[in-house]
Amino acid sequence: xxxxxxxxxxxxxxxxxxxxxxxxxxxxxxxxxxxxxxxxxxxxxxxxxxxxxxxxxxxxxxxxxxxxxxxxxxxxxxxxxxxxxxxxxxxxxxxxxxxxxxxxxxxxxxxxxxxxxxxxxxxxxxxxxxxxxxxxxxxxxxxxxxxxxxxxxxxxxxxxxxxxxxxxxxxxxxxxxxxxxxxxxxxxxxxxxxxxxxxxxxxxxxxxxxxxxxxxxxxxxxxxxxxxxxxxxxxxxxxxxxxxxxxxxxxxxxxxxxxxxxxxxxxxxxxxxxxxxxxxxxxxxxxxxxxxxxxxxxxxxxxxxxxxxxxxxxxxxxxxxxxxxxxxxxxxxxxxxxxxxxxxxxxxxxxxxxxxxxxxxxxxxxxxxxxxxxxxxxxxxxxxxxxxxxxxxxxxxxxxxxxxxxxxxxxxxxxxxxxxxxxxxxxxxxxxxxxxxxxx
Numbered sequence: 440x441x442x443x444x445x446x447x448x449x450x451x452x453x454x455x456x457x458x459x460x461x462x463x464x465x466x467x468x469x470x471x472x473x474x475x476x477x478x479x480x481x482x483x484x485x486x487x488x489x490x491x492x493x494x495x496x497x498x499x500x501x502x503x504x505x506x507x508x509x510x511x512x513x514x515x516x517x518x519x520x521x522x523x524x525x526x527x528x529x530x531x532x533x534x535x536x537x538x539x540x541x542x543x544x545x546x547x548x549x550x551x552x553x554x555x556x557x558x559x560x561x562x563x564x565x566x567x568x569x570x571x572x573x574x575x576x577x578x579x580x581x582x583x584x585x586x587x588x589x590x591x592x593x594x595x596x597x598x599x600x601x602x603x604x605x606x607x608x609x610x611x612x613x614x615x616x617x618x619x620x621x622x623x624x625x626x627x628x629x630x631x632x633x634x635x636x637x638x639x640x641x642x643x644x645x646x647x648x649x650x651x652x653x654x655x656x657x658x659x660x661x662x663x664x665x666x667x668x669x670x671x672x673x674x675x676x677x678x679x680x681x682x683x684x685x686x687x688x689x690x691x692x693x694x695x696x697x698x699x700x701x702x703x704x705x706x707x708x709x710x711x712x713x714x715x716x717x718x719x720x721x722x723x724x725x726x727x728x729x730x731x732x733x734x735x736x737x738x739x740x741x742x743x744x745x746x747x748x749x750x751x752x753x754x755x756x757x758x759x760x761x762x763x764x765x766x767x768x769x770x771x772x773x774x775x776x777x778x779x780x781x782x783x784x785x786x787x788x789x790x791x792x793x794x795x796x797x798x799x800x801x802x803x804x805x806x807x808x809x810x811x812x813x814x815x816x817x818x819x820x821x822x823x824x825x826x827x828x829x830x831x832x833x834x835x836x837x838x839x840x841x842x843x844x845x846x847x848x849x850x851x852x853x854x855x856x857x858x859x860x861x862x863x864x865x866x867x868x869x870x871x872x873x874x875x876x877x878x879x
Contacts (some may be wrong), residue, residue: 440565441500442524443508443516444489447538450515452733456715458488458511463552466490467561470507475499478563480570482531482552484545485593485620485678485714485733486538489531491524493565525569525765529758532577534586535751538736539596540744541586544623546577568768576761583757586750594623594676596736597710598631601674604708604729608632613672615665615686616679617645620712624676629655637668641679666690675709677717687719691728767837774836777844778829785821793817 445458460466466481470492478493490507494500497520508516519527527536532549534541553570556562562570581587601607612633614625617640628636636657640646646659660668662685669675669690679685691707711718711732723730744751797810835843 440491440493440521440524440569441497441504441518442489442491442527443504443518444487444527445508445511445515445517446487446489446536447733447737448536449517450512452714452716454512454515455486455488458508458515459483459714460488460507463555464559466507467556468559470503471559471561473499473503473506476503478566479561480552480556480566481561482549484548485712487531487536489528491528491566491569493563497521526758526762528569528573529576529762529765532573533580533754533758534577535754535758538733539593540747540751541580541588541754542592543581543587544592544619546574546581547619549574549577564772565769568765568772572761572765572768576758579757579761580754584750584753586747586754588747588750592623592627593712593733593736594620594625594678595627597624597676597712597731598627598674600710600731600736601676601708602631605673605706607674609634610673611635611637611671612674612676613637613639613668615639615662615675615677615717616713617642617649618678618680620678621676622649624678624710624712625649625653625657628674628676629653629657633674637672639665639668673707675707676712677709678712679717681713681717682715684715684719685713685717686722688721688725691722691725770836770839771833774833774844777836778832781828781832782821782825785825789817789821 445454447455450458460469460481460483463481463483466483467479470476470479470481470490475494475496476492476499477495480491482489490504492500492503494503501518504518530536532546534543534545537545549570553562553574556566556570598607607628608631610633612628612635614621614628614636617638621638621640625636625638633655636650636653636655637660638646638650638657639660639662640649641662643659643661650657650659665686666689669686675686677686686709691709707728709718709722709728709730711730714733716732718730718732720730722728793814797813800809800813832844835841
């Protein structure tokens with residue numbers, strides 16, 4: 440397996456925008472269209488675009504990933520091999536790679552990306568094990584540690600950031616976008632005791648559904664009404680999936696179209712969670728408006744990182760343990776394939792010799808019961824003869840002794856043209872990329 444990513448750590452908001460596919464499923468389909476790519480998984484959020492591919496050779500995976508990220512600045516792109524890719528995925532689902540350390544939203548995003556990849560045939564044996572293990576680790580991290588105590592989403596981080604500039608309690612707040620990020624922002628603002636909450640969305644029914652469970656005076660408006668409502672809000676959080684900015688300088692000017700315009704000396708705080716940007720950069724030039732984007736959230740999340748440092752160390756240990764279990768799982772699966780090949784070869788020989796023997800014995804006085812006895816004896820011989828090598832092969836897999844496994848294959852299947860696993864003189868690196876060449 441090979442992976443590549445652009446994240447909030449490696450690139451800017453613009454880098455993320457350039458790397459984002461039309462959808463996660465479309466991204467998986469694009470990767471699968473490359474010759475040699477057997478499995479693919481794409482995780483695309485406002486903070487990361489990550490692609491994982493399985494191919495017979497790592498070079499095939501790298502070519503596919505380079506084509507996928509062709510418009511991305513090389514400095515923003517991180518490419519990883521098998522082991523590092525697996526460990527990183529576990530860290531992502533656990534919240535250790537999030538802007539807000541330990542945030543809860545990412546594990547749901549990992550699940551959704553998994554379902555998207557499955558829907559277009561991107562999930563095979565290797566990614567099935569990897570992604571489900573990541574989800575399992577993410578759930579353990581949140582139930583067995585305090586990694587998600589405090590600020591747990593970008594929505595709540597946006598509210599904390601706004602508090603640094605204006606009085607949120609009793610304010611009028613506007614959330615632009617009714618998706619998952621908008622929902623989290625709206626809930627956080629409601630918990631902060633805003634006096635009034637407005638939710639603007641292209642599909643108003645989605646916004647109405649969002650405000651149903653909020654314990655605050657809330658109303659919904661279409662995006663077309665933004666010029667009439669932006670001037671009413673002291674706090675604005677924008678989180679849409681629009682390809683173009685939905686808010687610009689004209690939305691915040693004193694003559695923005697409302698009789699309730701904010702006075703020139705009243706500051707508005709705008710937190711742009713959109714990716715690509717929802718707020719035009721020119722809006723930040725207005726003296727009465729302060730605009731924050733995803734890059735600015737690092738300042739408000741540093742405090743949370745310090746509070747969760749001990750929990751993060753616990754999660755790191757958990758990941759180390761689960762990573763080893765995942766590696767063992769892959770090794771057992773590959774050993775079982777070799778064992779199946781060994782039994783398959785033995786079964787073919789057994790059937791051939793059995794038919795020869797039975798054809799000689801058949802005749803007057805040779806009963807069906809006697810046939811059953813002969814067949815049972817043949818089965819018992821095969822099982823007893825293969826039991827010790829089966830045990831040895833599983834032990835060899837656990838110890839990364841692929842030379843022994845390959846020798847066994849050669850002994851039981853002399854027609855095998857090429858080694859199934861690397862021979863001893865190819866090195867003894869522990870990287871699974873060498874251990875599992877068919878799943879690189």
